[in-house]
Amino acid sequence: MKKLLGLLVSVLFLNGCDDGKLTVDTINFDDVAANACGEIIYKLNNNEALFVKIPTSENAFANQPTLPNAPTKIEIGGSVIMKYRFYNGKVSSDNICSLPAPISPSATEEWSASAGTIEITTTAVYSAANATTGALKISKYNHHIIIKNLVFAKPDGTNQKYESFNFGDYLTDATTLPLNFDPILVAQCTATPTIYNARNSGIESLVLENADADLIQNTGTVTKSISATTNKLVYRLYNTALPNTLSDYFCGTTPASPTIKEEWIATDGTIEVVNTTAGGFVHTITLKKVTFKKDNSTFYYGDAVIYGVLLTN
Known part of the structure; x- marks a missing residue:
């Protein structure tokens, strides 16, 4: 056998x-x-x-x-x-x-x-x-x-x-998003309700569009929700470098260059502004539990990330 x-x-x-x-x-x-x-x-x-x-x-x-x-x-x-x-x-x-x-x-x-x-x-x-x-x-x-x-x-x-x-x-x-923002570089437009953080000749920006009128106060703490209209938070990655005069780019009619490579819009989260005095007024802006979305992709920005320290008179 x-x-x-x-x-x-x-x-x-x-x-x-x-x-x-x-x-x-x-x-x-x-x-x-x-x-x-x-x-x-x-x-x-x-x-x-x-x-x-x-x-x-x-x-x-x-x-x-x-x-x-x-x-x-x-x-x-x-x-x-x-x-x-x-x-x-x-x-x-x-x-x-x-x-x-x-x-x-x-x-x-x-x-x-x-x-x-x-x-x-x-x-x-x-x-x-x-x-x-x-x-x-x-x-x-x-x-x-x-x-x-x-x-x-x-x-x-x-x-x-x-x-x-x-x-x-x-x-x-995936495309690498630097997300490298210095809090001291945050700035506010005078003619439009826009707050932005970007670097001269940088390739990214984090912009708060149509900011709530009472977001920046002289004293106290203000908390506002992020939405698709008021307090709209947008992250943009550019194909080429931003100009050295950032206010011209963010506070007026947006120039054709640099072009946007990727745009991510915050879908939820809150903005907390702690307003104090130190000669002038100091506004420490923190983004809390923010999620960004582009088409079907999302990423979580963090539990609490300082967006910027804004100085006003």
Whole structure:
């Protein structure tokens, strides 16, 4: 009986190999991290490679969380391709990303996707909370890729079908927001209800637009809620540097340059102003429990962050 079992195993093994070529029945890259080169997202696993190529015009991996149960959907076909390859040696990124590809190792088997819907669910990945303020910043975006009703055309003329194929996760870096404001740089416009904090030749600003008329007092403590109209708090990141004369930029008609790279608007939180005297009047402005939002992305500014120390006469 043992001899018979051994013979059967040998026959199965021989049928699975053909002059060093492996007959592939299933593919599994669950534990492999995804990388990218250009429009290609790929996974490598020893002698195997799996990749999708999606044109940049599809905006498939935008740093923008998708809504619940509403993934980005892209049909395979035309310039959207997906392939699986088995090589006769350990594969590297050069085999996928370089043109021409290295002579060795060479692909001994290739499956090409003939149909399927790529579904991408994007979520924000946050860095560890700031130990002092509790602030939470977005560090990356995770794009979870599933292909529904996937059909691979195999070289033997048959098809390999998957109702739901888990390609896995692909990470992209979030835009770095410096959020580096000096409290002594806060200033107030004289002709408009605007308070701003920015640096000469800096690339970011934090602006309180349409500030409440009784926010700045001579004495006492004033607390106001942030809203979309009165006390509207806006963070902006610019493509190029701000001018040296900041009052001209923030207190008049906004110039065309610098252009805005990202704009985040506070959706909740409070403004606390402690008003004291020291020769003139000193107004210490603190932002409490502020959350900023841009499209579907949000970040938490912190439990209590000093926005500025404003001096008036």
